[in-house]
Amino acid sequence: MNQAIDLKALWNESGVQAVLDALDAELVGLAPVKRRIREIASLLVVDKVRREFDLQAGTPSLHMSFTGNPGTGKTTVAMRMAELLHRLGYSRKGHLVAVTRDDLVGQYIGHTAPKTKEVLKKAMGGVLFVDEAYYLYKPENERDYGQESIEILLQVMENQRDDLVVILAGYKDRMDTFFRSNPGMSSRIAHHIDFPDYRDDELAAIGELILGGWNYRLSPRAREVFADYVRLRRTQPHFANARSVRNALDRARLRQAHRLLEGGAAVDKAALQTIEAEDILQSRVMAAVAQEGGR
Numbered sequence: 001m002n003q004a005i006d007l008k009a010l011w012n013e014s015g016v017q018a019v020l021d022a023l024d025a026e027l028v029g030l031a032p033v034k035r036r037i038r039e040i041a042s043l044l045v046v047d048k049v050r051r052e053f054d055l056q057a058g059t060p061s062l063h064m065s066f067t068g069n070p071g072t073g074k075t076t077v078a079m080r081m082a083e084l085l086h087r088l089g090y091s092r093k094g095h096l097v098a099v100t101r102d103d104l105v106g107q108y109i110g111h112t113a114p115k116t117k118e119v120l121k122k123a124m125g126g127v128l129f130v131d132e133a134y135y136l137y138k139p140e141n142e143r144d145y146g147q148e149s150i151e152i153l154l155q156v157m158e159n160q161r162d163d164l165v166v167i168l169a170g171y172k173d174r175m176d177t178f179f180r181s182n183p184g185m186s187s188r189i190a191h192h193i194d195f196p197d198y199r200d201d202e203l204a205a206i207g208e209l210i211l212g213g214w215n216y217r218l219s220p221r222a223r224e225v226f227a228d229y230v231r232l233r234r235t236q237p238h239f240a241n242a243r244s245v246r247n248a249l250d251r252a253r254l255r256q257a258h259r260l261l262e263g264g265a266a267v268d269k270a271a272l273q274t275i276e277a278e279d280i281l282q283s284r285v286m287a288a289v290a291q292e293g294g295r
């Protein structure tokens with residue numbers, strides 16, 4: 001083949017742009033992550049065209065690591081990645097199988113290989129997402145069965161990379177240690193993508209996005225209170241970025257319902273949609289501050 005190919009047209013036809021647009025609309029911030037995903041998509045589109053020109057380079061290596069704190073969007077991006085690979089013909093099914101150590105490693109001798117293979121069978125043709133992947137490797141225990149699972153994963157990542165993409169996810173520092181101790185794994189990962197913590201304004205915007213998706217909105221005063229909430233929540237234990245925001249709003253929704261019912265008055269559409277400041281102020285996070293302020 002020798003005629004020129006319109007890459008942009010191909011890009012548009014492939015439906016990749018739709019996935020990237022969805023990623024943009026669904027996720028606030030994460031500009032560097034979105035840029036990397038776009039780059040990977042470009043590579044795959046160009047790779048497809050190169051094949052049409054007989055410029056073989058082997059299937060690009062697509063195994064990835066997603067590092068970042070909890071609730072920074074790793075699972076959500078992995079799902080979009082699976083969809084993207086499917087649209088571009090790099091994944092037969094485009095599904096995502098999310099697992100942790102317990103799904104891969106058995107408790108007794110002889111249980112790990114069948115468990116890991118069962119998971120791999122389910123994930124074939126799609127993406128295997130291993131959350132907190134470093135728990136697979138426990139150097140303090142010489143006979144830990146995790147090692148067996150790692151070896152099977154490594155084999156499949158090498159030999160069946162046309163039919164399975166593996167994404168290893170977890171905290172950055174622990175993942176770095178894991179890769180240092182498992183150079184075989186590290187060398188099979190082509191793309192390392194880091195998910196930064198969200199800033200306060202991003203978390204507030206994430207909150208509004210989540211609420212909008214549920215057909216709720218914050219009253220102007222609630223918006224101010226929610227900004228305070230986000231700032232405080234970050235300093236408290238078990239903070240999990242966007243997940244903490246989602247959970248907080250789930251509870252605000254509960255309090256709003258309770259308030260509306262207790263109020264006893266008839267409710268209109270606006271009242272049903274609106275989260276008021278008091279629905280957030282009653283949170284434990286805010287109560288702790290109120291107490292401190294009173295001391």
Ligand SMILES: Nc1ncnc2c1ncn2[C@@H]1O[C@H](COP(=O)(O)OP(=O)(O)OP(=O)(O)O)[C@@H](O)[C@H]1O
Binds near residue numbers: 030076
């Ligand atoms: N940038 C964002 N904009 C809007 N919503 C977000 C964003 N990041 C995460 N979320 C939402 O927060 C929740 C947690 O995100 P997700 O599960 O993708 O995070 P994670 O990094 O995989 O966390 P974990 O590793 O703890 O499972 C999801 O409901 C997701 O939709």
